[in-house]
Amino acid sequence: MEDLRAKYATAKRLQLHLGGWQVMDGWTIVNVEDRPGVDVRSSCTDLSMFPDGSAVEIYASHVYEHLGYQDELPTAFREARRVLMPGGRLRISVPDMEVLCQLFMHPMARQNANEQFKVMRMMMGGQVEPFDFHKVGFSQNILTALLMRHGFRDFRRMDDFRLFDDTSNLQFSGVPISLNLQCIRGPEPKPAPAG
DSSP states (O other), rough: OOOOHHHHHTTTTTEEEEEEOOTTTTEEEESSSSOTTTEEEEEOOOOSOOOTTTEEEEEEEEOOGGSSSTTTHHHHHHHHHHHEEEEEEEEEEEEHHHHHHHHHHSSSHHHHHHHHHHHHHHOOOHHHHHHHHOOOBHHHHHHHHHHHHHEEEEEEEEEEOOSSSSGOOOEEEEEEOOEEEEEEEEEOOOOOOOO
């Protein structure tokens, strides 16, 4: 870890791709798994190798649903805020539980156990490897409220980020299943006046 801290000690204007593997110029890939193209092997709950305010942008597609909402998720959002410079952009894609619930209860799916099972896997994770389990579900209201608590603002839902060819564009029966949300790191809160 000390080698990574030294490597990124003076980093500025980083673009971090959390959970990614697709190499793209200018992006530093952070992934809990050791895959080809990964620059930093770490969880999104530990970005300690990157200095405060060193990133202009963080992108995370289908990452945050793998974190427990009691401790891991708040830690990950605090780390993202810490690493982003004021005004830095956070782009998040997660499974949209509202859409998935509608698909799960659709009459066509209810008549076909195989189709319903596919939707259930999108809700719960594929569970084909240790990190492929979902621990939290998001609607736009839930995700926005959690991010607001961690100092993010200026929320905008996006159809497509047009950055990477990944699960942010995933569709099931022609229906996009991802909640793609962009927000900005707000300024540091002003201290309350004395007295």
